[in-house]
Amino acid sequence: MTLSFAKLQHELRATYRLERELGGGGMSRVFAAEEVALGRRVALKVLPPELAGELSLERFRRELLIAARLQQANIVPVLSAGDLDGVPWYTMPFVEGRSLRDRLTEAAGPVPPTEIVGIARDVARALAYAHARGIVHRDIKPENILLSAGTAVVTDFGIAKAVDAARTRGGTAGLTLTSAGLAIGTPAYMSPEQAMGDESIDGRADLYALGCVLHEACTGRLLFAAVTPQSQLAAHLSQAPVHVGTLRPDLPTHVADLIMTMLAKEPVARPASADAVLAALDGAPLTRSGSVASPEMRTAGALARWGAAAVAIVGIALAADRIIGLPEWGLPGAIAIALAGLPMVIGTGFIRRSARMAVRSPGLATGTMAGLAVQAAPYVSWHRTARMGALAAGAFGIGTAAFLGLRAAGIGPEGSLLANGKLKQSARLVVADFAASVADSSLARVAGEAVRTALSEGSVTSLMSPSDAAAALERMQRDPAAPLPLALARELAEREGVAAVVAGDLTRAGDGWIVGLRLVTTSGEELAAYRATANGTGELLEALERVSRKLRGRMGESLARVNQTPDLERVTTGSLDAFRLFAEGARAVDVEHDFDRAVLQLKKAVAIDSQFAMAWRKLGVAYANGRFGSSLSDSAYAKAFQFRDRLPGLERLRAEGSYYFSVLEDRPRAEQVYREMMQRFPAQFIRYGTTNYGNVLAGQRRFAEAESIARLIPVHLVQRYENLHGILLAQRKFLPADSVANEMARRFPDNLVVYRLRADRAWMLNDWDASTRQIEGAVTNAKRASDRAAAYGLLAGERWMRGRFIEGLDAREKARAMDAARGAESESAVVDSMGQALIDVNFRGRTAEGLARLARIGGVAALDTVPEERRKYSLMLYAYALAGKPTEAAAVLARMERMVPDTMRQRQAKVDLSFSRAEVALARKDAVTALRWADSTRTRGDGTAAFCWPCTEVLRARIYDTQEQPDSVLQILDRYLDISDPSRVEANEGDFLFLPWALKRSGELHASAGHIRKAVDRYELLIGLWGRADADMQPTVRDLRARVARLRERLPR
Known part of the structure; x- marks a missing residue:
């Protein structure tokens, strides 16, 4: 009886929920179902009732149990089995994907060789596993090979054997299933011995069927396109298949030969096992007995030698590129020379093989190509081919060496400008603004920043920083934030002693761009010019990098160094929008000193590309210079350090230095970084390393060394005067410090830092009123929001120090409100x-x-x-x-x-x-x-x-005071009060908390010791400090004045 879908669903409802019928083959109907207990999808297969009538159900179950034991990645296992009204059914996992039959039917063209080899490997692995356990599939065909996630799996393993073994003999004696139209196996894929009904077939029958499948996959048609099953079986017995290599020339020779070996009529001529098939797929040839043989030393040996030579050529080129540097065509040329040997080897192999065949079997070497090969054989040999390859490689090597020699001598169009004297070592360059249309001005700024970044890695020249250029424009009485076109850049370069100008231009070309980069002297002589195209803005950074690398090489930079420089996108960002925001933020920091705007733009840049290390470092600078708070700047520096592998060499060292010094406060490691910068980038160190390196040294109280470094900082940088002033004060060089402050005031009249420097100097000399006047001047003259907030912060500290706590709290509240309004920490x-x-x-x-x-x-x-x-x-x-x-x-x-x-x-x-x-x-x-x-x-x-040794001294004095050791207390306090030190100012919590106590206690102890004049001095300093203190502090001031009056009476007249 026929089992309907509804009946199957009804009978199996407790265990399975049928979804739909998928179809079936000669031995089963297939349904997609869900296993109720586990909620997983399965394929439920039901044998046709006409076939079930000829089976012994018990024998079928026993054979199915054997097949169910197969557990291998490329085998779809049997999960469960049963019968309905005597009709057997069984289930297997539902494989997401499609069958190889579907793949062949849907293919628009031939299946690629790599896919064919992959399918062959997977099926061979399944067969090897099953054959080792005595199970032959008997029905390998495209329908039983399923493709899922790039892997081939074999289904219905052992089913054909189970059906065959379960056939009954009664009633239909002598009637085979094949003769009944129910083939155990499929005629199109049956081995000759299977077609003849041989009951002793082994795994080699499956290998034959696999060969049929692979031949069909290669050619897109059946091995034997007969009309009826009987004629197909006859073809398997008597007809020779067409060699698959002639139909698919792109198929690897060893794969094509393997397929034809698998299609041998006699089992003994096929591969001995599925394992041998796997080995042959890896290139190992087969012996006549089907086992794996040692490789022959003919074409295969020549290919091996070619491979070794190719690896050697490319390896030498890579080593040369790393050690001495090759031109941009050097490495691709070496690879082309190496690859050119391959067709020579293959052609020579074909010619020599055709010649051997003509000698051994004259009738076999037929065809036009074979005939031509035989004619060419007397003139072609492996020795000549090897010699031609060696000559080609040698000629290329000599040509490359000649190019490098001319370049090093400064001769020719690519001659080094350093070698021919047009540039000097460490020559300074200035990057002019890129020329572009008004609509493309923002991209022009991006291009300029990209070129500046790409050129910053050079060791031959140094770049004038944007802030340096802005300072130079100011000295020329020009707007420092104005554009810097080529003409103005040349004028600036001539005035500042800059060797040449790097000028560029952006020109639209349809949807793309033409990028130009030139090196021009102050007199207008063009030393080098390069152009590149970009197919859209997405390729703009790459084009800018290409011309920048060429320019670096032309200037005389080591080609090895140029070639080893990381790609611009890697060390910056792959997002042009992020780079555009970075360029705007960098300009706001370096040129406009608008740190609020810089923070806004740079935060947008890192929001687009969170791994944009260069933007993170610049954001840290903006936070620090804009006084947004150390936790914000430290967080940005930490991010830059986290992604430092994406930074070019100089930028990486700057990021590491900031991280070790500011975030980790690890001065020895920071010092190592800045020493490395000084060695690797001596010219750039002057501009980018001296400020922080000086701070590192000063932070370790190595003031003499710090002073020598601070004097290297360019004179147009505020940091020179700020650092140098503090270092001079630390060495008690008050007059030189005054000169530094005066020079800073002359150069930067609007910069409020000078007020703080003068206030610090006055405080160290106990001139409280002069210090107060400087800080009040900063408050009065502050213009920018960040400056006003900083000035009120200084005022709050000054008021607290002088006992004017109410005013101090008011100033602190104003500073906090200003910081909050601009997004700074407070x-x-x-x-x-x-x-x-x-x-x-x-x-x-x-x-x-x-x-x-x-x-x-x-x-x-x-x-x-x-x-x-x-x-x-x-x-x-x-x-x-x-x-x-x-x-x-x-x-x-x-x-x-x-x-x-x-x-x-x-x-x-x-x-x-x-x-x-x-x-x-x-x-x-x-x-x-x-x-x-x-x-x-x-x-x-x-x-x-x-840094703050006075803080320690005051603490020790307080401890000794509790132990009633007045001599120790007095000695410590005199050292603290009489020796000026900048740490009292920079770490003014020490002075803020304990200076009044130190002055009062020192006065008391000196009075007790009879040091009347010293006691009066101490008391009067405290009176001067607190003379205008809050009302509730005035009783203390009056008491101090009374003490002074009594002590003065004891002074000699």
Whole structure:
């Protein structure tokens, strides 16, 4: 009976949910179904009732159990089986994909050789596994080979054997399934022995069927296109197949030969096993017995020798390109020479093989090509072919060497400008703005920045930075932010002693661009010119890089260095939009000094390409120079460091230096980076490395070395004067420092840094009023938002230092509002409350009010409401410690230690942690522990000397004071108060917190020791500091004045 879809669904509903009928072959109907229990898709196959009637169900099940044991990646296994009304069914996994039959039917052309080989490998692996376990498929055909995710799998393994073994003998004795029209196997793919009904067939029958499948896949038609199944079987027995290699010349010879070997009529002439097929697919030839033989040393040997020679040629070219550098055509030319040998080897092999065949079997060497090959044989030999290859490679090598020699001598159109004297080593160049239409002006700026980046890696020349060029324009009384066309660039170059101008132009060409790049002297002589095309804006950076590399090579740069420079897109970005924003942001930093705009543009650039390392580094510079806050700049520097592999050499060193110095505070490693920059990029180091390297040295209190580096900073850079002034003050060279400040004021009249420098100098000399006047001048003259915020921040600090806390808090609030308006970091209200509490406790004698203020904000828990990088633990800790609350101070310390758990952050916070631990110990009256931690504050976590040694001295004096050791206290305080040091200013928390105490306590101790004049000096300094302090501070001032009056009476008349 025929099982309908509905009946099958009804009978199997508890186990399977049928979806649709997929079709079937000669031995089954196939349904797509879902296994209810596991929710997976399966293929359910049902044998036709007419076939089922001839089967022994028990025998069928036994054979199916054997087949179900096959578990291999290229075999679709049997999952389950059963029967309905005596009709067997079984299930297999549902394979997503299509059958090879579908692939052959749908193919628009022949199947590619690589795909054919892949299918052959996968099916051969399945056959090898099954044959090793005694199972022959018997029905290998395209319908039973499924393709899924690039892999071929074989289905219905063992089914034909199960059907054959389960045939009953009663009732239909002598009637084979084939004769009944139900073939065990498919005539188009049956081996001769299978077609003859041989019951002792083995795995070689499957190999024959696979050969039929592969032949069909190669040619697109059946091996024998007979009309009836009987005529197909007859063809398998008697007809020779057409060699697949003649129908598919693109098929590898060893694959074509393998397929024909698999189609041998006699099993003994076929490959001995599926494993032998796999080996033959890898190129190993087969012996007459079908086993794998050793390779013959003829054409195969010549190909091996050619391969070795080709590898040697390309390897030598690669080595030469790396060591001495080759022209841009050098490596491609070497590869072409190497590849040119291949057709020579193949042609020679064909000619020699045809000649051998003509000698051994004259009748076989037929055809036009074979005839021509025989005629050419006397003139072609392996020796001659090898000699021709060697001559070609040698001629190419000599030509390349001659080109390099002429270039090195400065001769010819590609002669080095350095060698012929047109340029000098370390010559300075200026990059002019690219010429372009008004509509393309933004792209012109991108092109200029791209060329500047590409040329920055050169060791022969150095580039004038955009900020240098802007300063030069200012000296020429031109607008520093104005465009810099070629004519103006030449004038600038002549005035500044710049050797030549790099000029470029962008010209639209349909949807693409023509990029031009020239090197022009100040007199107008064109030293070099190159052009490249870009098919659209997507290729613009690549075109700019090509012309920049050519120019570097022409100027005399080592070709090895030029060729090894990473691609411009890799070291910048693949997004032109991101690069455009970067160029605008870089100009805002370097030329316009508009750091708010720079931050805006650069943040957009990294939003487009989050791995744009160069933009991250420039964003860090914008944050730092625009005073947006150290956590923002450090975060940007850390991002640049994270993606530093995408930076060119100089930019990478700059990113590493900023990261080690600013973020990790690892000065020794930062010093290593800047020393490497000085060695590798000496000209660029002057411009880009001296500022930070000087800071690294000064931060280690190596002031003499730092001064020598700071004097190398170009005179038109603000950083020269800022760094040099601080270093001179550290060495107590006050008059030279004054000269530096005056020169800075002359060159940069609108720059507010000069006010701070003069204020620092006055403070170090205890001239409080002069320091105040400078800071008030900064507030009055500040114009930009960032400058105003910074000036009010300085004013807040100055007011606090002088006891004018109400005005200080007002200035601090103004600075915070200004910073918030421009997106910069600012102290939170919680941190400000902590600072006010510390002022209450330390200065105003309002300990209860200070503690109440801390309680109102939540005490220690309030720290959790502040971003980690801005928590200022020390403010709260000092307030509790100075208020005599060691338990609360220790709680702050514990929280601080938990927030810096890892080794790196502990090292960075070592000095702060040591000061905090000392304060807690001092509050506990544990002087021994406090002194131990105070000594620990002398060195940073990186092993270098801590910058603020006065901070340590004041701490030690306070500890000794609790131990009633007045001589030690007085000695320390005199050293602190009498020796000027910039760290008192730059780390003014030390002066802010303890300068008043130090002055008062020093006065008291000197008075007790009978040093009346010294005591008067100390008291009067404190009176001068607090003379205009808040009203609640005035009782202290009056008391000091009274003390001075009493002491003056004791002075000799």
